[in-house]
Amino acid sequence: MAVFSGPLQSLIDELGRLPGIGPKSAQRITFHLLKVAPEDALRLAEAIIAVKERITLCTRCFNVAEGGLCAICLVDRRDAASVCVVEDPRDIVSVERTGEFSGKYHVLQGALNPIEGIGPDQLRVRELLVRVEEEDIKEVILCTNPNLEGEATAMYLARLLKPMGLTVTRIASGLPVGGDLEYADELTLGRALEGRREVEA
Amino acid sequence: MAVFSGPLQSLIDELGRLPGIGPKSAQRITFHLLKVAPEDALRLAEAIIAVKERITLCTRCFNVAEGGLCAICLVDRRDAASVCVVEDPRDIVSVERTGEFSGKYHVLQGALNPIEGIGPDQLRVRELLVRVEEEDIKEVILCTNPNLEGEATAMYLARLLKPMGLTVTRIASGLPVGGDLEYADELTLGRALEGRREVEA
Numbered sequence: 001m002a003v004f005s006g007p008l009q010s011l012i013d014e015l016g017r018l019p020g021i022g023p024k025s026a027q028r029i030t031f032h033l034l035k036v037a038p039e040d041a042l043r044l045a046e047a048i049i050a051v052k053e054r055i056t057l058c059t060r061c062f063n064v065a066e067g068g069l070c071a072i073c074l075v076d077r078r079d080a081a082s083v084c085v086v087e088d089p090r091d092i093v094s095v096e097r098t099g100e101f102s103g104k105y106h107v108l109q110g111a112l113n114p115i116e117g118i119g120p121d122q123l124r125v126r127e128l129l130v131r132v133e134e135e136d137i138k139e140v141i142l143c144t145n146p147n148l149e150g151e152a153t154a155m156y157l158a159r160l161l162k163p164m165g166l167t168v169t170r171i172a173s174g175l176p177v178g179g180d181l182e183y184a185d186e187l188t189l190g191r192a193l194e195g196r197r198e199v200e201a
Numbered sequence: 202m203a204v205f206s207g208p209l210q211s212l213i214d215e216l217g218r219l220p221g222i223g224p225k226s227a228q229r230i231t232f233h234l235l236k237v238a239p240e241d242a243l244r245l246a247e248a249i250i251a252v253k254e255r256i257t258l259c260t261r262c263f264n265v266a267e268g269g270l271c272a273i274c275l276v277d278r279r280d281a282a283s284v285c286v287v288e289d290p291r292d293i294v295s296v297e298r299t300g301e302f303s304g305k306y307h308v309l310q311g312a313l314n315p316i317e318g319i320g321p322d323q324l325r326v327r328e329l330l331v332r333v334e335e336e337d338i339k340e341v342i343l344c345t346n347p348n349l350e351g352e353a354t355a356m357y358l359a360r361l362l363k364p365m366g367l368t369v370t371r372i373a374s375g376l377p378v379g380g381d382l383e384y385a386d387e388l389t390l391g392r393a394l395e396g397r398r399e400v401e402a
Binding site for chain 2: 004005006007008010011013014015017018019020021025027028029030031032033034038040041042043044045046047048049050051052053054055064066071088089090093
């Protein structure tokens with residue numbers, strides 16, 4: 001529904017294509033940009049162009065990078081024997097924030113999803129297998145999402161990796177810290193019971 | 202909280218400054234733009250630049266325009282004797298959609314709001330008075346929002362315009378069509394009673 005004309009409607013249309021932005025938000029942002037100082041709007045336009053021109057995928061782990069290797073692959077003191085496999089570069093940020101992991105990463109760039117036509121060939125699976133063969137990797141931590149697609153991907157990778165003679169682990173599912181048994185869904189509580197550990201005291 | 206570096210974080214920051222976009226949405230949009238074809242991202246950047254370069258405010262009514270007069274002021278067959286005063290150019294779209302008005306507009310570019318330092322001098326009030334003096338305007342319809350700021354603005358304008366010898370009207374407040382008495386707030390219902398009209402039968 002084009003209610004404005006020319007450049008205004010073009011911008012509304014372009015913004016409306018972004019994830020999570022509906023027609024009303026697109027209008028609101030357009031009129032906001034109309035009001036701000038020209039240099040502020042241009043900074044946004046230039047930031048978009050810079051991302052498309054300068055950001056690439058790491059040639060080793062497929063994290064975001066600025067040409068060649070990513071910031072994490074470039075750090076020598078990180079433990080190259082331990083590789084954490086994630087779906088998306090943003091997941092690296094989540095893992096890094098825990099402070100619990102000091103190894104390297106491998107970004108699959110998605111998860112198996114037959115309905116949407118995403119099979120192993122659409123993901124960076126072959127590149128992971130090459131890394132396992134060529135690098136001195138002792139443990140692969142499967143850190144895909146604990147949903148249907150992520151679990152299937154983890155199972156698939158585990159079956160490929162285990163025969164290669166290295167430790168393959170999966171992150172634990174269970175109750176979130178600060179959570180409440182009363183509000184836990186039965187699947188999560190079931191997983192928490194299944195993954196119970198002996199109390200060290 | 203800058204978790205990415207360089208151009209990625211710059212784009213996340215710039216997007217986060219837009220209305221209604223929080224840090225998570227900004228990240229999501231940034232990674233979406235990283236994935237789309239370069240020409241799609243560039244189209245968005247160019248649309249922003251085009252809006253800032255080409256869109257101006259109508260020199261007569263302060264609606265959005267592409268240089269000089271806006272699309273509505275340029276139409277001769279619209280009734281120039283009737284002017285609808287709105288806060289924002291987007292309100293013109295809402296009024297036009299009703300199909301009930303065929304006059305001209307005047308966009309105040311806001312509403313009186315002493316707390317935020319918006320007085321008559323920050324709005325296009327003087328320009329409205331000049332138009333009333335110079336053009337052959339018979340009726341001014343005050344179509345500001347039915348909230349505190351909009352009502353105050355309407356009252357203020359009515360007091361200025363009435364002595365100039367023209368009809369000054371305010372849009373009706375009342376129950377929305379398809380509404381329900383049970384769920385109407387008392388202010389709205391009060392206004393609806395106050396604005397009751399004799400049934401023509």
